[in-house]
Amino acid sequence: MKLYNPGLPGNSAMSYAGLIEKIEILRTTLRWANRLERADIEKLLRQSNVLRDEVMQLSHKERFIKAASESNESDEGPARERLPGERRQALLARSFVFEGTFGDNPELLDALEVAEKAAPTDLPVLIDGESGTGKELMAKVIHANGSRSDKPFISVNCGAIPENLIESELFGHKRGSFTGAATDRKGKFESAHKGTIFLDEIGELPLTGQVKLLRVLEAHEIQRVGSDEPIPVDTRIVAATNRNLRKLSEEGIFREDLFYRLSVIHVNLPPLRQRKDEIPLLFSYFCDEAAEMMKRRPIRMTPQLREFLLNYRYPGNIRELRNLIYRLSCLAGETADVVHLPVDIRPGASVDAARAASAVTAATATTATSPASVVPAAPASLHGLTPPAASGARHIDVSGMPLLPGALSDARRIASDEAEKAFLEKGLREVGGTVSELARRCEMNRSHLQMLLKKHGIHSKDFRAPRKAAADEVEYGR
Ligand SMILES: Nc1ncnc2c1ncn2[C@@H]1O[C@H](COP(=O)(O)OP(=O)(O)OP(=O)(O)O)[C@@H](O)[C@H]1O
Ligand SMILES: [Mg+2]
Numbered sequence: 001m002k003l004y005n006p007g008l009p010g011n012s013a014m015s016y017a018g019l020i021e022k023i024e025i026l027r028t029t030l031r032w033a034n035r036l037e038r039a040d041i042e043k044l045l046r047q048s049n050v051l052r053d054e055v056m057q058l059s060h061k062e063r064f065i066k067a068a069s070e071s072n073e074s075d076e077g078p079a080r081e082r083l084p085g086e087r088r089q090a091l092l093a094r095s096f097v098f099e100g101t102f103g104d105n106p107e108l109l110d111a112l113e114v115a116e117k118a119a120p121t122d123l124p125v126l127i128d129g130e131s132g133t134g135k136e137l138m139a140k141v142i143h144a145n146g147s148r149s150d151k152p153f154i155s156v157n158c159g160a161i162p163e164n165l166i167e168s169e170l171f172g173h174k175r176g177s178f179t180g181a182a183t184d185r186k187g188k189f190e191s192a193h194k195g196t197i198f199l200d201e202i203g204e205l206p207l208t209g210q211v212k213l214l215r216v217l218e219a220h221e222i223q224r225v226g227s228d229e230p231i232p233v234d235t236r237i238v239a240a241t242n243r244n245l246r247k248l249s250e251e252g253i254f255r256e257d258l259f260y261r262l263s264v265i266h267v268n269l270p271p272l273r274q275r276k277d278e279i280p281l282l283f284s285y286f287c288d289e290a291a292e293m294m295k296r297r298p299i300r301m302t303p304q305l306r307e308f309l310l311n312y313r314y315p316g317n318i319r320e321l322r323n324l325i326y327r328l329s330c331l332a333g334e335t336a337d338v339v340h341l342p343v344d345i346r347p348g349a350s351v352d353a354a355r356a357a358s359a360v361t362a363a364t365a366t367t368a369t370s371p372a373s374v375v376p377a378a379p380a381s382l383h384g385l386t387p388p389a390a391s392g393a394r395h396i397d398v399s400g401m402p403l404l405p406g407a408l409s410d411a412r413r414i415a416s417d418e419a420e421k422a423f424l425e426k427g428l429r430e431v432g433g434t435v436s437e438l439a440r441r442c443e444m445n446r447s448h449l450q451m452l453l454k455k456h457g458i459h460s461k462d463f464r465a466p467r468k469a470a471a472d473e474v475e476y477g478r
Contacts, residue, residue: 129269132319177226433463
């Protein structure tokens with residue numbers, strides 16, 4: 001049975017007339033076929049899939065043209081002069097996929113409008129901005145709004161792969177090509193075939209990797225390590241960096257030709273401190289999100305806390321704001337206050353004073369201030385994962401964590417340990433340090449609860465009123 005060959009030259013010039021013709025051929029075949037073999041059915045399925053993809057590509061192109069013409073319409077005036085709400089509404093009306101990106105700041109809307117135009121093309125996009133400004137989220141937005149949205153989105157952190165493994169990680173390897181290469185393995189580019197590859201921290205890619213990447217951009221093919229065979233890849237590249245690539249290329253650390261190749265479309269995400277108008281919206285978004293996750297009511301904030309959060313500099317940008325709201329939602333009752341902030345950022349207190357304050361908080365409704373109940377937060381400079389049991393860290397930042405085997409489960413374990421510890425401390429605070437009461441309320445076995453307290457080095461007596469604490473023996477083992 002012969003229909004049309006989707007691989008024939010000429011198919012790339014898609015038009016509605018061409019598509020209708022192909023659909024007609026398909027219909028005629030089906031109408032006159034009195035018996036179809038399995039192989040014929042599969043062939044028909046493949047052809048209808050190709051048709052579906054072509055229809056999607058056409059519709060994406062149409063949206064692209066529509067977006068471009070709408071933003072050029074003179075009666076609407078320049079986008080910047082329109083109200084942010086209107087711009088967001090216009091994006092929504094064009095079925096733009098936000099992927100959870102929140103905010104009405106003009107700079108963010110600029111970035112989203114560029115993403116909208118870039119999405120249906122296969123042009124490389126370079127996103128830059130400080131850590132936590134939403135670069136990966138923006139890359140996902142670009143992927144979700146393009147014709148590759150139902151194909152893989154593969155994220156690679158170029159800064160987390162050891163230099164000697166980067167080539168194999170990106171392009172794969174042949175069995176035996178180096179010690180430890182026990183089997184043939186495909187790389188990230190092959191995994192992202194037909195989809196999008198997100199090259200995070202591209203500024204950290206060593207020069208040898210840069211040369212190889214340039215070749216992929218030029219020839220659209222890769223070679224696995226240890227193989228001469230070129231493998232064609234059709235992958236859209238979105239790269240991100242928190243460094244100044246232009247400056248790096250002037251210093252000879254980053255290839256200039258690669259910089260120009262990658263930055264055909266350039267999206268800049270400003271730091272949160274430059275778009276403070278976003279903060280209230282992000283508060284309510286993350287408060288609701290955290291409440292839903294923790295199955296509780298969204299927290300309220302005291303005016304002091306709100307004032308602080310509205311004016312804080314957020315060196316970790318939106319990620320830091322999100323983590324703070326989650327922390328507050330976990331540690332505070334109905335209303336969160338500045339005392340629930342991590343010690344190192346708490347306003348108006350030196351670290352020592354803040355630690356003392358933390359001890360007071362830990363023994364809410366009591367006057368106990370035993371240093372054992374102090375929960376110091378991670379210093380701002382502490383990046384990467386330090387087990388909370390050892391460091392008392394409250395703020396987990398995985399940005400510096402190398403992407404090594406087992407790292408994800410480590411991250412999960414540490415995050416879960418952190419939440420467990422915070423939950424136990426909050427529980428003890430609420431029950432005035434009575435373990436049996438906490439066990440009853442949580443419907444937990446008391447000895448299991450004591451084991452957990454021991455694991456985290458939590459002493460229930462630190463949460464009791466001083467007189468009661470003095471009268472009682474250490475809770476462990478009782
Ligand atoms: N505009 C936004 N609306 C809602 N959430 C956002 C927004 N921007 C970022 N986020 C959230 O903030 C967190 C950090 O975002 P993301 O990982 O994309 O940042 P990044 O710039 O890639 O950071 P890094 O450079 O450290 O890798 C994520 O949880 C993301 O969902
Ligand atoms: Mg990132």
